[in-house]
Amino acid sequence: MLRFVMVFGVVLALGLSSRASGGDINVIPQPVAVERADGAFRVTPSTRIVAQGAAAVEAKKLAAALAPAMGFVLEPTASSKPGERAIEMRLDDSLSTLGAEGYELRVTPERIAIVAAQPAGLFYGIQTLRQLLPAAVLRPTRVDDVAWDVPCVKITDHPRFGWRGLLIDPARHFIAKDDVLRFLDVMALHKFNRLQIHLTDNEGWRIEIKKYPQLTELGSQMDWNLRHRDGTGPRCFGFYTQDDIRQIVQYAADRHITIVPEIEMPFHAGAEIVAYPELGIAPDRLASLEPQKRWRETSGLVAPRPQTVIFFQDVLTEVMELFPSRHIHIGGDEANIELWTNDPEMQAQMKRLQLKDAHGLHSWFIAHMDAFLSSHGRRLVGWDEILQGGLAPGATVMSWRGEQGGIAAANAGHDVVMAPTSHTYFDYYQGPAASEPLAIGGNLPLAQVYSYDPVPEAIAPDRVRHVLGVQGQLWGEFIATPAHRYYMAYPRAAALAEIGWSAKETKDYEQFVSRLRHHLERLRVLGVTFRPLD
Ligand code: ACM
Numbered sequence: 349m350l351r352f353v354m355v356f357g358v359v360l361a362l363g364l365s366s367r368a369s370g371g372d373i374n375v376i377p378q379p380v381a382v383e384r385a386d387g388a389f390r391v392t393p394s395t396r397i398v399a400q401g402a403a404a405v406e407a408k409k410l411a412a413a414l415a416p417a418m419g420f421v422l423e424p425t426a427s428s429k430p431g432e433r434a435i436e437m438r439l440d441d442s443l444s445t446l447g448a449e450g451y452e453l454r455v456t457p458e459r460i461a462i463v464a465a466q467p468a469g470l471f472y473g474i475q476t477l478r479q480l481l482p483a484a485v486l487r488p489t490r491v492d493d494v495a496w497d498v499p500c501v502k503i504t505d506h507p508r509f510g511w512r513g514l515l516i517d518p519a520r521h522f523i524a525k526d527d528v529l530r531f532l533d534v535m536a537l538h539k540f541n542r543l544q545i546h547l548t549d550n551e552g553w554r555i556e557i558k559k560y561p562q563l564t565e566l567g568s569q570m571d572w573n574l575r576h577r578d579g580t581g582p583r584c585f586g587f588y589t590q591d592d593i594r595q596i597v598q599y600a601a602d603r604h605i606t607i608v609p610e611i612e613m614p615f616h617a618g619a620e621i622v623a624y625p626e627l628g629i630a631p632d633r634l635a636s637l638e639p640q641k642r643w644r645e646t647s648g649l650v651a652p653r654p655q656t657v658i659f660f661q662d663v664l665t666e667v668m669e670l671f672p673s674r675h676i677h678i679g680g681d682e683a684n685i686e687l688w689t690n691d692p693e694m695q696a697q698m699k700r701l702q703l704k705d706a707h708g709l710h711s712w713f714i715a716h717m718d719a720f721l722s723s724h725g726r727r728l729v730g731w732d733e734i735l736q737g738g739l740a741p742g743a744t745v746m747s748w749r750g751e752q753g754g755i756a757a758a759n760a761g762h763d764v765v766m767a768p769t770s771h772t773y774f775d776y777y778q779g780p781a782a783s784e785p786l787a788i789g790g791n792l793p794l795a796q797v798y799s800y801d802p803v804p805e806a807i808a809p810d811r812v813r814h815v816l817g818v819q820g821q822l823w824g825e826f827i828a829t830p831a832h833r834y835y836m837a838y839p840r841a842a843a844l845a846e847i848g849w850s851a852k853e854t855k856d857y858e859q860f861v862s863r864l865r866h867h868l869e870r871l872r873v874l875g876v877t878f879r880p881l882d
Contacts, residue, residue, distance in 0.1 A: 372866065373480065374479070374867060375476055375480070375503075376479070376538065376842050376845065376846060376860075376863055376864065376867045377842075377845045377846040378859075378860070379503045379504070379850075380504060381503065381504040381505070382502075382503050383501065383502040384499070384500070384501050385500040385501065385502070387456070387499075387500045388498055388499050389455050389456065389457055389458070389460050389497070389498045390495060390496060390497050391414065391481070391498065392496070393422075395422055395435060396428045396432050396433070396434040397410060397422045397424040397434070397435045397437065398424070398425055398426070398427060398428045398434045398435070398436045398437070399424050399426075399436070399437040401439070402439060402467050403438055403439050403467070404424050404437075405467065406437055407424035407437045407470075408424055409471065409474060409602070410422075410424075410435065411423065411424055413478055413485075414496075416488050416490065417484055417488075417490065417491045418491075418496060419490035434459055434460075435459075435460040435461075435477075436459065436462070437461075437462045437473075438462070438463050439466070439467070439470070440463050441465055443463055443464055443465040443469070446464070446465065446504070446506040447465075447469075448466045448468055448469070449466070449468045449472055449506060449539075449541070450464060450469050450472075450506030451464035451469035451472050451473035451503075452464070452473075452504050452505075453476055453477065453501070453503040453505070454501075454503075455498050455499065455500045456500055460498060462474065462477065468604040469506075471536075472505070472539050472604075473505075475538075476503060477498065478537065479867075480501070481496055481498055482494050482495075483872075486874045488874075488875070507848065507849045508848065508849060508850065509802065509815070509817030509848050510541075510816055510817055511542050511765050511816040511817030511818070511819065511848075512539065512541050512542065512818065512844075512845065512848030512849060513540065513608070513765065513818070513819035514535060514540055514542070514543055514544070514819065514821075514822065514837070514841060514844075515544040515545075515546060515610075515767075515819060515820070515821045516531065516543065516544075516833070517546040517549075517822060517823045517825075518545065518552075518586075518824065519546050519547060519548055519549035519552045519554055519612075519824065520552070520823065520824035520825045521825075522554060522585055522586035522587070523830075523833075524586070525592045525595065525596060527833075528545075528596055531543075531830075532599060532603055532605055534834070534874065535605060536603035537874075538841065539845060539849050540605060540841075540845060540848070541604055541605055541606060542605065542608055542817075543607050543608065544608040544609075544819065545596075546612070546824075547588075547609055547610055547611060548610070548611050548616070548619060549616045549648075550643050551570060551572045551618070551619070552572070552587075553567030553568050553587065553619035553623065554568060554587045555590075555593060555609070555667070556588065556589045556593075557663050558666060559662050559666065560620075560623070560659070560663065562624060563619070563620060563624075563663075565623070566622050566623040567620060568587035568619070569585050570584075570622065571584060571585060572584060584828065590670060594670060597670065601672075606672075606673045606675075607671055608671075608675050608676070608677055608729070609670075609671045609673065609677065610678070611660070611663055611664065611667060611676075611677070611678060612678070612679030613678055613680070614649060614650045614652050614656075614680075614713055615648055615649050615650075615680075615682055615684065616648055616679055616681070616682065617648050617650045618643025618647075619643065620650070621634065621648065621650065622639045622640065623639070624659070625642055627656050627659060628642065628649075628650060628651060629646055629650075629651045629693070631651070634646065649683060649684055649685070649687050649688075651688070651694060652688075652694075652697075652709060652712070652713035653693070653697060657716045657717075660717065661717070664676065664717070664721065668721075673726075674727055675727050675728075675744060676726050676729065677728075677729045677730065678728055679730060680730035681730075681732075681748070682733065685710055686706065688706040689705070689706045694706075705737075707737030708737050710734075710736065710737050711736070711737035711738045711739075714728070714730060714740050714743070715738075715740040715741075717740075718740030718741065718743050722741075722742040727742055727744055728740060728742060728743045729743070729744040729765070730745065730746065731745075732748060732749055733753075735753055735756060739757065739760065739762060743757075744816070745762055745763075745764045746764070746765045746819070747764055747765070747766050747767060748767045748768060748773075748821070749768075751766065751768055754768075754815070755804050755807055758807045758808075758814040759811050761811065762814060763816050764816065765816050765818065766802040766804075766817070766818045766819070769790065770792075770796075771792065771796060772797070772819060772844065773790060773792060774820050774821060774822050774837055775823040775825070775827065775836060776788065776792040777790060777792070778791075778793055778836070778879055779793065779879070779882065785826075785835070787826055794839060794843055795857055798843040798847070798855075798857050799857070800818070800844075802818040818844060818848050820841055822836055832877075834878060835877045835878060835879055836879075838871055838879070839867070839868065839871075839879065839881070842864060843860065861881065865881070868880075868881070
């Protein structure tokens with residue numbers, strides 16, 4: 349796509365083919381408005397970074413981002429002298445029209461100005477600036493023979509959605525803390541702002557909970573993937589201590605990313621049944637089994653008796669202490685609730701509570717979690733199965749089995765995050781299975797991700813505001829190493845970043861791919877494994 353604008357009295361064609369001294373503009377996600385001018389600003393050791401107050405906090409991040417490749421540190425200062433070439437970063441309320449994450453970036457040969465209403469906007473301005481510089485700026489070690497030129501431009505930018513997320517799954521294959529931090533670095537470059545961490549599942553419990561130490565003592569040590577491998581496969585077990593979690597949360601916050609913890613219930617709960625068999629159906633029989641044998645006996649479904657509600661609320665209490673996220677994910681998907689239908693104790697409980705069926709019991713359980721989280725000022729998020737049997741009043745729905753759940757929930761006045769398998773499951777193949785690493789199934793090529801619009805037409809116009817945004821899923825059953833995780837994520841996550849951020853009107857797949865060719869060079873420099881374009 350080409351857009352024509354008047355800049356300094358000259359008509360310029362914007363987009364991929366635009367060229368002026370200082371290089372092309374190939375930013376991902378595509379900014380809302382780009383006005384190009386001739387010339388460039390050259391960053392040198394004598395360039396000043398000028399910022400005050402909260403802006404100085406972001407300015408330090410810019411200095412830190414530039415230093416490794418440039419080989420010099422541009423210490424931020426509070427002011428510059430007239431005539432000094434400077435990168436100015438400033439908070440300005442008048443830009444609040446661009447929202448909490450919007451920013452303006454102006455580059456002239458003498459000055460770069462990043463201005464925003466909020467620190468997050470300055471941070472996103474920095475991410476754009478990193479992409480305006482030569483790709484070598486992302487190299488972690490010093491590069492000597494590059495002119496650090498930024499093309500002259502005026503960019504006005506803000507995101508389309510407030511939830512631009514990815515999901516990682518250390519429950520299936522544990523992800524070392526440092527690999528999570530690095531993953532966050534790459535997300536930040538793409539202006540993602542949510543990372544959902546799937547902390548618990550049948551295969552493992554990955555977060556230290558002080559009140560229930562066996563969750564990690566027993567529940568984090570299951571070497572489940574030996575079932576699939578010859579015993580030489582990568583380690584799948586481990587857990588995050590509460591100190592690890594605090595470090596991850598802070599590292600993410602420094603990059604304006606909120607970590608959304610997911611504690612699965614009432615299904616995908618095999619690890620806690622291994623640790624505490626009293627949570628399961630027919631607990632006496634479970635307790636008599638060896639711990640590792642317990643979850644398959646129950647398929648990982650807990651019995652939602654009142655003590656089970658208390659157990660999960662205790663867990664959520666510690667989770668809320670660690671994660672400032674307003675949204676706390678409780679899973680809620682795929683529960684094989686016929687096991688409750690067939691269990692005498694659960695039948696009696698349904699009768700006592702005057703619940704029609706097992707769907708009613710599922711809703712009863714989720715509603716307790718919703719009320720508990722709401723009473724602490726948080727919001728429950730769950731997969732779209734939480735709609736069955738009646739949606740809890742405060743719940744946000746993550747729509748994964750297609751869009752229907754999201755449509756129904758939004759039209760009923762609930763917030764939704766769109767995460768359909770058809771467009772956002774990055775554990776699916778991204779090309780012919782014969783030439784790809786073993787994956788869970790499906791087929792989700794890059795173009796299909798890019799084609800997604802998170803606002804289905806079936807959502808009433810006055811309910812569209814309930815679509816918080818979009819999220820890509822990297823389920824971990826088949827992903828055991830960082831290189832494989834990046835390969836599955838990129839470049840599909842780059843397409844998702846653009847869906848979440850860029851204006852719908854500027855969406856153009858060919859133009860995206862053309863920018864992506866430059867962007868892949870950035871990923872290469874960063875050492876991020878990605879799937880090559882076809
Ligand atoms: C899911 O993929 N079961 C949410």
